[in-house]
Amino acid sequence: MKKIIALALTATAAHGQAFLDKIDERLYLEFPEAAFRTDLSVLADIEGYYIDQHPPGLLFSDDDFLVQPRLSLFLDTRLGDHLYSLVQFRVDRGFDPGVEPDGDARFDEYLLRYTPFDQPWVNLQVGKFATVYGNFVPRHDSWNNSFINSPLPYENVITISDQAAPPNRTAFLNRRNVHDQKTKWVPIIWGPSYTAGASIFGTANRFDYAFEFKNASLSSRPAAWDPFELQWENPTYTGRIGMRPNAAWNIGANASYGPYLLPSANTPTVDISKFQQFTIGPDISFSWRHWQFWAEAMAARFEVPNVGNADTIAYYLESRYKITPKLFGALRWNQQFFDDVKNAAGADVPWDRDIWRAEVALGYRFTRHLQTKLQYSYSRQKGNLQEGEQMAAAQLTLKF
Numbered sequence: 001m002k003k004i005i006a007l008a009l010t011a012t013a014a015h016g017q018a019f020l021d022k023i024d025e026r027l028y029l030e031f032p033e034a035a036f037r038t039d040l041s042v043l044a045d046i047e048g049y050y051i052d053q054h055p056p057g058l059l060f061s062d063d064d065f066l067v068q069p070r071l072s073l074f075l076d077t078r079l080g081d082h083l084y085s086l087v088q089f090r091v092d093r094g095f096d097p098g099v100e101p102d103g104d105a106r107f108d109e110y111l112l113r114y115t116p117f118d119q120p121w122v123n124l125q126v127g128k129f130a131t132v133y134g135n136f137v138p139r140h141d142s143w144n145n146s147f148i149n150s151p152l153p154y155e156n157v158i159t160i161s162d163q164a165a166p167p168n169r170t171a172f173l174n175r176r177n178v179h180d181q182k183t184k185w186v187p188i189i190w191g192p193s194y195t196a197g198a199s200i201f202g203t204a205n206r207f208d209y210a211f212e213f214k215n216a217s218l219s220s221r222p223a224a225w226d227p228f229e230l231q232w233e234n235p236t237y238t239g240r241i242g243m244r245p246n247a248a249w250n251i252g253a254n255a256s257y258g259p260y261l262l263p264s265a266n267t268p269t270v271d272i273s274k275f276q277q278f279t280i281g282p283d284i285s286f287s288w289r290h291w292q293f294w295a296e297a298m299a300a301r302f303e304v305p306n307v308g309n310a311d312t313i314a315y316y317l318e319s320r321y322k323i324t325p326k327l328f329g330a331l332r333w334n335q336q337f338f339d340d341v342k343n344a345a346g347a348d349v350p351w352d353r354d355i356w357r358a359e360v361a362l363g364y365r366f367t368r369h370l371q372t373k374l375q376y377s378y379s380r381q382k383g384n385l386q387e388g389e390q391m392a393a394a395q396l397t398l399k400f
Contacts, residue, residue: 020369020400027400038077044398045070045142047097049391054179056379056388057155058191060098068097070142072108084113086129095222096191108194122202128227131193132201132210132240133218133254134296135283140192146320147361148375148393152334153188153298153314157387159352162186162220162262165270165305170344172307176352180387186219186260188279188300188314193218196227197235208242208252217260217277224262234259234273240283252283260302275303281315290322310351311339326366332359353381371397 027040049059049066059066070092077085088109094100095108111127130137136151138144149155159175161184166172175181201210216224217236224230236258243251256279261272281298297315304310314336322328334357340348357379365371377391 020367023400035080036078038075041074041076042398042400043070043072043074043141043143045072045395047148047393047395049097049393051388052390054387055098056377056391057149057152057157058096058182058187059388059391060094060096060182066098068093072141081118082115084115086111086113120203122200124198124200126198128194128196128225129199131189131195131214131218131238131256132199132212133189133193133238133256133279134240134281134298135250135252135285135294136296137192142395142397143371143399146318146328146330146363146373147332147359148373148395149359149377150191151296151316151318151332152336152355152357153296153316154191156187156314156334156336156355157182157185158187158312158336158338160186160219160260160302160304160310161265162217162224162260163264165261165265165267165275166307168344169307169341172304172310173341173343173349173351176350176383177385179385186221188298188312189218190221193220193225194222195220195225195236197232206244208244209240211237211239213237214258217258218256218279219260219277220262230263236277248287250285253281254283254298255280261305265305270305275305277302292320294318307341310341312352313337326364328363330359330361330363332361333357334359350382353383353385355379355381369398369400371399373397 028037030037047068051059051061051064051066055061070090073089075087086109087107090108091105094104109129111125111129113123113125115123136154140150157180163184195214195216197212197214199210199212214236215227215230215232218238236256238256240252240254257276259272259275260277261275263272266272277300279298279300281296283296286293295317299313302310316332316334318330318332320328320330335355337354338350338352341351343349357377359375359377361373361375363371363373373395375393379389381387
């Protein structure tokens with residue numbers, strides 16, 4: 001009986017893959033005489049989260065359970081050897097799970113790229129697209145991410161507000177004593193940071209470089225990413241320089257500088273252009289046989305009106321092991337530390353609560369079109385106030 005069931009499941013999977021292969025092969029339009037081709041790709045996800053307390057990171061929910069469906073459409077177009085464009089359209093319950101319970105539809109990315117040479121030495125790009133900072137963004141989508149969520153530096157909401165300046169140091173330090181105000185506060189980097197602007201990037205031998213001029217900071221929220229929202233009155237400059245000593249290693253150095261406050265924070269005494277977010281840090285990745293490793297550290301300084309400098313350091317270490325050709329496991333360790341700010345009495349006090357988070361995930365690829373993941377996360381913040389100490393999540397992804 002077991003053999004019959006196994007054979008039936010294998011036959012069903014093979015039939016399903018053949019059907020999706022046929023769809024996959026037909027989702028394009030091509031005119032060879034004009035050197036034109038456009039391809040449509042689909043990424044459909046359904047995620048479920050169980051949270052034992054106030055939701056951690058960039059999850060928005062008042063319930064113990066949160067379900068997030070998502071449909072992403074990608075249109076890649078090439079005209080000749082030198083012009084390329086990408087459009088990403090998404091339908092879900094908000095860019096971050098649960099932020100728009102009644103549903104949302106939007107264009108997350110749209111870009112035009114010009115490569116003047118036959119080699120990838122120089123690429124010029126304009127539009128709305130992910131930041132060049134770090135090594136997580138190139139693998140942040142649900143198919144390539146080993147986990148369901150993002151590393152801690154990309155989603156841990158800290159007591160920095162982008163919408164209003166604190167009236168004094170006491171008010172700023174008191175933020176540590178309440179749950180995350182996710183509609184008012186920000187992380188160091190908000191996920192892939194699909195901000196708008198221009199970039200230049202390329203590869204020469206073993207070296208990579210990328211520089212961008214964007215309309216909003218790394219920490220800016222999705223509502224600020226649209227080019228018509230902020231324009232470029234207070235731009236952010238970000239860059240990465242990388243080296244690949246061999247096929248196994250990729251080492252990078254990153255830096256970003258720009259104002260993080262929104263126009264709503266402007267007052268007669270606060271000029272938002274004078275208060276910057278400065279972020280620097282290395283990233284590294286390594287592959288060996290069935291193993292893959294990633295690590296990233298970042299030091300960030302926020303210049304806070306009426307307070308001074310608020311400094312923080314965060315990092316994560318991540319590994320992935322291919323157990324079988326279809327089954328993989330992953331581990332990730334995250335931490336974030338906060339420097340001191342003087343209170344009204346002149347004593348040094350940490351401006352937010354140090355945190356660590358341990359995560360484990362298990363993934364299985366049924367076919368090259370279907371994948372599932374399970375994840376468990378345990379986090380601990382300094383003090384009695386906790387944000388989602390335990391979280392369990394599951395994800396099913398269909399790709400073609």
